[in-house]
């Protein structure tokens with residue numbers, strides 16, 4: 110059986126500004142993340158990691174190159190179609206959770222479904238399932254301010270996996286968590302890829318966290334470097350745990 114490709118980036122470039130002010134955040138990235146695969150992206154600050162995620166998730170448009178999510182070429186879709194794909198197929202997890210404080214855990218998780226037209230009752234049912242999968246169903250009616258950091262990140266992961274998501278993009282998801290809670294969050298991401306065949310991309314500065322991935326790519330100045338080169342990269346070494 111052919112392996113299906115969750116995310117394909119081909120010749121991806123992203124330049125901010127032009128002329129002498131131009132910043133080449135990505136300079137030709139080729140990357141395939143198969144279904145069920147978790148790929149970690151490491152690299153020094155400013156190397157383009159977040160830009161790679163925002164382009165992959167349709168939050169930013171590349172300057173050139175192709176982004177395919179679950180077989181859909183984003184460049185061929187209208188703005189509305191990209192927005193719909195984002196709501197249905199792509200989940201994001203950020204360092205600072207990005208939960209809406211005025212909504213309960215279940216309401217936060219149900220939100221992308223409701224925005225996509227799912228009726229409130231059905232959306233809540235799916236939200237409860239997602240909360241159950243991340244082990245905090247009992248917190249469904251609690252507000253984010255009454256939760257610990259680890260609990261909030263679980264809510265954020267539930268929101269990122271609710272419904273029929275095929276691509277999970279996590280930008281430093283453990284950055285605000287203690288190491289034990291961080292490991293638990295990574296375990297959840299790993300399980301999600303293993304058990305549900307979701308393609309995952311994990312941006313991290315921490316080599317221990319990258320070890321949860323099937324493979325690690327190192328970005329430097331907007332290009333993918335070889336592992337050997339990157340091990341010689343002082344920034345990576347300094348940021349790796351001893």
Ligand SMILES: Nc1ncnc2c1ncn2[C@@H]1O[C@H](COP(=O)(O)OP(=O)(O)OP(=O)(O)O)[C@@H](O)[C@H]1O
Pocket residue numbers: 125126132133134152153154155156157158159160161
């Ligand atoms: N909107 C923007 N306008 C101009 N330059 C930008 C913009 N967004 C990012 N950049 C630049 O693009 C480059 C890549 O930034 P990016 O945030 O992707 O790096 P990063 O590897 O995620 O960094 P960090 O680890 O610090 O989060 C940097 O030089 C950054 O200053």
